[in-house]
Amino acid sequence: MGKPQGGMGKKDVIRVILVDDIPEAREGLRKLLAFESDIEVVGSGSTGREGLDLAIRTQPDIILMDINMPDMDGINATEQISKAVPTAAVVMMSVHKDSAYLRRAMLAGARDFLEKPISGEELYSTIRKVYQLNANVREQYRQGGAVASAERAKAAAGGSSAGKRAGHIVAVYSPQGGVGKTTLATNVAAGLMREDTRVLLVDCDFEFGDLAVFLYLQSNLSVVDLAKAVEELDPDLIENVLMTHASGLRVLLGPAHLDDVDETNLLTPDVFERIIQQLAGNFDFTILDMRVRLDRLAAKLFGLADRIVLVGTPTLPTVKSCRQVLEVLDGEFGPEKTIFVMNRVTDPREKAGLPLEDIEKSLKRQIEARIPLDEKTMIAAVNQGVPVVAKGRGKSPAKEIVELAELVRRSVSGEDESTSMQATAAGKQERSRFGRRSG
Numbered sequence: 001m002g003k004p005q006g007g008m009g010k011k012d013v014i015r016v017i018l019v020d021d022i023p024e025a026r027e028g029l030r031k032l033l034a035f036e037s038d039i040e041v042v043g044s045g046s047t048g049r050e051g052l053d054l055a056i057r058t059q060p061d062i063i064l065m066d067i068n069m070p071d072m073d074g075i076n077a078t079e080q081i082s083k084a085v086p087t088a089a090v091v092m093m094s095v096h097k098d099s100a101y102l103r104r105a106m107l108a109g110a111r112d113f114l115e116k117p118i119s120g121e122e123l124y125s126t127i128r129k130v131y132q133l134n135a136n137v138r139e140q141y142r143q144g145g146a147v148a149s150a151e152r153a154k155a156a157a158g159g160s161s162a163g164k165r166a167g168h169i170v171a172v173y174s175p176q177g178g179v180g181k182t183t184l185a186t187n188v189a190a191g192l193m194r195e196d197t198r199v200l201l202v203d204c205d206f207e208f209g210d211l212a213v214f215l216y217l218q219s220n221l222s223v224v225d226l227a228k229a230v231e232e233l234d235p236d237l238i239e240n241v242l243m244t245h246a247s248g249l250r251v252l253l254g255p256a257h258l259d260d261v262d263e264t265n266l267l268t269p270d271v272f273e274r275i276i277q278q279l280a281g282n283f284d285f286t287i288l289d290m291r292v293r294l295d296r297l298a299a300k301l302f303g304l305a306d307r308i309v310l311v312g313t314p315t316l317p318t319v320k321s322c323r324q325v326l327e328v329l330d331g332e333f334g335p336e337k338t339i340f341v342m343n344r345v346t347d348p349r350e351k352a353g354l355p356l357e358d359i360e361k362s363l364k365r366q367i368e369a370r371i372p373l374d375e376k377t378m379i380a381a382v383n384q385g386v387p388v389v390a391k392g393r394g395k396s397p398a399k400e401i402v403e404l405a406e407l408v409r410r411s412v413s414g415e416d417e418s419t420s421m422q423a424t425a426a427g428k429q430e431r432s433r434f435g436r437r438s439g
Helices: 025-033 047-058 074-084 099-108 122-131 136-141 143-154 181-192 222-230 235-241 260-262 269-280 296-302 316-333 355-362 375-384 398-413 417-426 428-435
Strands: 015-018 038-047 061-065 089-094 111-117 166-174 201-205 250-252 285-289 307-311 338-345 371-373
Touching: 015 047, 025 122, 038 047, 047 061, 047 074, 047 250, 061 074, 061 166, 074 089, 074 099, 089 099, 089 122, 099 371, 111 122, 122 136, 143 235, 166 181, 166 296, 166 316, 166 338, 166 398, 181 201, 181 307, 181 338, 181 398, 201 269, 222 235, 250 355, 250 417, 269 285, 269 296, 296 316, 307 316, 307 398, 316 338, 316 355, 338 355, 338 398
Parallel strands: 015 038, 015 061, 061 089, 089 111, 166 285, 166 307, 201 250, 201 285, 307 338, 338 371
Antiparallel strands: none
């Protein structure tokens, strides 16, 4: 059994197993890693099933896993390893590197992806990076129930931060996919965090939610486990199901597998509504990352929400869809409930999208927040599993996202702008923790 480890220290040795059906490939990796004093190969296998057995026996820190193998491929093996050995981080390897392979690997629980052939420097840097990024997972499982027990003891004494909270619910929604809705939901949640503010981020897309990938989180438990016990959600179960990002942000993940939804058939709109209602009272803000479909679940969540953040981009199809959604929301709840946000806004001189003034005139609606387009910064943040607001809150697009978060705060709490700005400035040092994956 490998020793439990937290962050990367001088004496840490990263324990690695190699899983590839080609003996020459395994031997090549072994020779490359033999040069590194802080990396030790503790086993190797030729199939996904052998990799799973090795992971259970040796409890490694990192598993280098080929994606295409006989008996059990790397995707299936990674899914099972994520459940059986959650402290082990899988790095998938393949000669193919396209979006389909990347998505399958990440959804299975892989923490990174290497394209063959792999250079020595790329191999070393990836192993060390993933080891550091996974430090919070190892620490969480090492400390385990001690943290949860301490929180519950404080709650019983009336001193826990999990006591009576504001319970504000904010739904982040877009009628179009691919507009950056999940990125905004994640960063608004991060932007709302202060030392005295508890925030919960919820993945409301049961089939294809991406929060686990965006925040580099892995868990055997999900909202399905809460649905099974919805009649009596005890604090122990809630504490175990909710994940904690290194920043302190709490996250409720969607089902890890489609079978979890199909087989249980428990996640009805009524059940999910009850779960959100029960959880929200323990947090100041609960941010709902909603799916695209306008259905009964969406209607219930819109009804629960104190504010709806409607996300669009300056393109004709998205603006058309936003018009239809605004007509429904304004008719049902009134215009004051919705905050209209335009994401991926380019410099007007580039003439790359519809002019925002024209959109406002057409919809007869003010755009209340404008988030500049910066794909490089956004993608880098997602790949590191850290909200972009950690990358320098005074620079775009983090600056505009923080301003959006403060707009959300003021709109539901009644806090005036000067108070909000003072609190934001006072909390800068505290929120710098977003830049770290571990303590």
